[in-house]
Amino acid sequence: QVQLVESGGGLVQPGGSLRLSCAASGFTFVTYAMSWYRQAPGKERELVAYVSSVGGRTTYKGSVKGRFTISRDNAKNTVALQMNSLKPEDTAIYYCNANGGLTDFWGQGTQVTVSS
Secondary structure: OOEEEEEOOEEEOOOOOEEEEEEEEOOOHHHOEEEEEEEOOOOOOEEEEEEOOOOOOEEEOHHHOOOEEEEEEOOOOEEEEEEOOOOHHHOEEEEEEEEOOOOEEEOOOEEEEEOO
């Protein structure tokens, strides 16, 4: 049974930090590219950060470059998103995604709210 379980969301003030974590099980984690997406109210889901299955190559949405860092731990089957200097526009539900080419898995999402 495939599971992606996100944690670490919450309410934070502008300029603050949060660390999201996604625990994966039920598939061969090391062969899957991992990503974080987010969806704000009334908006489409968008890719925030990506880390490849091989080599750990990363890419980021332009507006989070320099503030967010994605990392994976293949020994623990986890992927994390360190978010610094958070802005109100980062408010969204954040989803963990695993993509193996032919298969695609999603977590249930974790709410991140940036507000004073």
